[in-house]
Amino acid sequence: MSDDLKKGLEGVLVAESELSFIDGDEGRLVYRGYDIEDLARDASYEEVLYLLWHGRLPNRDELDEFSESMATAREIDDGVMATVRELAAADEEPMAALRTVVSQLSAYDDDAAADPTDEAANLRKGRRITAKIPTILAAFVRVRNGDEPVAPREDLDHATNFLYMLNGEVPDDVLAETFDMALVLHADHGLNASTFTSMVISSTLADLHSAIPGGIGALSGSLHGGANQDVMEALLELDDSGKDPVEWVEDRLDAGERVPGFGHRVYNVKDPRAKILSEKSEALGEAAGTPQWHDYSVAIEEYLTEEKGLAPNVDFYSASTYYQMGIPIDIYTPIFVMSRVGGWVAHVLEQYEDNRLIRPRARYVGPMDEEFVPVDER
Template identity: 70%
Template sequence: MADDLNKGLEGVLVAESELSSIDGDEGRLIYRGYAIEDLARGASYEEVVYLLWHGHLPTEEELAEFADAMAAEREVDADLLETLGQLAAADAKPMDALRTAASMLSAYEPEDDADPADLEASLRKGRRITAKIPTILAAYERFRQGEEPIDPDPDLGLAANFLYMLTGEKPDDVAAETFDQALILHADHGLNASTFTAMVIGSTMADIYSAVTGGIGALSGPLHGGANQDVMEVLFEIDESGKDPLEWVEQATEEGRRIPGFGHRVYNVKDPRAKILQERSEELAETGDPKWYVITTTIEEYLTDEKGLVEKGIAPNVDFYSGSVYYQLGIPIDMYTPIFAMSRVGGWVAHVLEYQEENRLIRPRGRYVGPEDQEFVPLEER
């Protein structure tokens, strides 16, 4: 029925897309027909972004040209870096700093006067945004630590270059591959809140900077981004308690505590992205501190085997393992959601441009439930 109320637009179809598909009952995620497992284990983030933007996996020549074009766009203007330094001095939250910087990027856009209906120009703008966000985030973190930003290295891929700009050291192969894989897993995920926000903005034919800035704003909310930070804070609590992880989770569940990283709006089984990151967490544990892997697997086994949460449709989501993976890569926990944005911008750009190909302003209705026939009283008589 046209007048049915669907809070949160749950179950409401608003668009068709060729970009990604989620089967929440089977635990399956595909990008343009490719299983996320195959892409995560066999492709790079740049390949996946190319796939989302151009509709096919690139050849070696296409990938080299695309990666070079992305690398050439990584540097940001000195004025923007100065602003980031000021935001760091003011102790701004990383997502607030990212939102401000993403909007500011439009001031330095060489094609600023391009028609918003010129989708090729918008795609080039999207490429610039995607290339510059890692530089922005790494520079902001360096400023927070009282250090100068590190210039991007054009010889490194996007994932490895970010870790290099963040830490000042080129990552080893395991770290670079792990982070690249994490970016792939977060690149797109249907019409989630931030993607839909970007699409709504794009449907007005606002520019791609506005759409991406809106996506960042939506992602900053705790009901969308941020769960992986919550997971890591729980892992810290368990570690500092001195208790055995099993003892801790038993007591926590008896007290009615909710364990972050479990449950998803779409998945009723274990998130396929969580399975992949669990593998990477185990691999990192072999060369680093194994306690984070031990704690997370202990919690999962208890909630799965003893509490039967999966049978109730509550299973580990991608955030449950991404937090500890990021931590083992040396990434501060309040940077986890900004990194989510760094990855998801590829999907935001893809969805906005796909929708604009056959654009229709997104304008849902709201049901009025307020009073009727109120009698107006002039100001002097109230």
């Protein structure tokens, strides 16, 4: 057994997966053999869920049946809604609220007592969890704002239904398609921190209702999913400052602060998802007459890439995209959960297929041979 220390497990292979492939040097992302550019352009989020969970793209009948099963699972029980209301009244952080409520879903799931490795039960549980997260999040936001929750509609797709529940009106096609694309782009991304957390939990033979809240907890940090909120807050700071974007970046760096949304543990070039969302952000800005958010982003990207060799990740352009869709800043990371839960479920299913308890070691660097002294003599 090697004693080489790999902080953060960087570069360490711990599993084999058929789910997603990342080429950090080429800036390529693949889900089960399909390039992300193709999926983002042509596939719906429901199709991507089917691909991740079942290993292939569905035909029309399979997609219709799967989409219907998702739509009919969107409602949440009264007890769950009561918790949503309580947490909203307590002004809980959205990610913390989502983590708590998703954990509660097990109390109302008919498959909660199933064997954790029962694949059919896990697919049903995964479908229900994924379908209910948008309902939970939209209800939380509305109650927090003093509005009544909007019941989900079964005739709308996953992305459109969330925006409908959030705002109380069906979005136009451009907004719905953009949001669906964002969900596709965020659905899976190898063994990132939240996915690995879910895998570690499931490797103990804990169930899906334990693994998914663990993933939410890991995603909440600013070094992972929380970066998208940080990006938009930074852009708003830039806008308020009245400074040129390059001047603002230089001042920030001189003060020892980082610019969020840049750098990635895997990519050495621009994140392919950032390329796609950059185009969407620009189009939304032009349509809304607010091109400054995309303009700021491009100016910052060009400076940091040319002067510092840093490339933007997906968070950098998802921030301005969501902002121009009218989505509250503090639910950007919960929206990440809405998408990435599909990948978490897929990786948990894969973990159960060939399970081995994930149990790394740490190198001990503490004292040795200490003499114990009774408490009254210390």
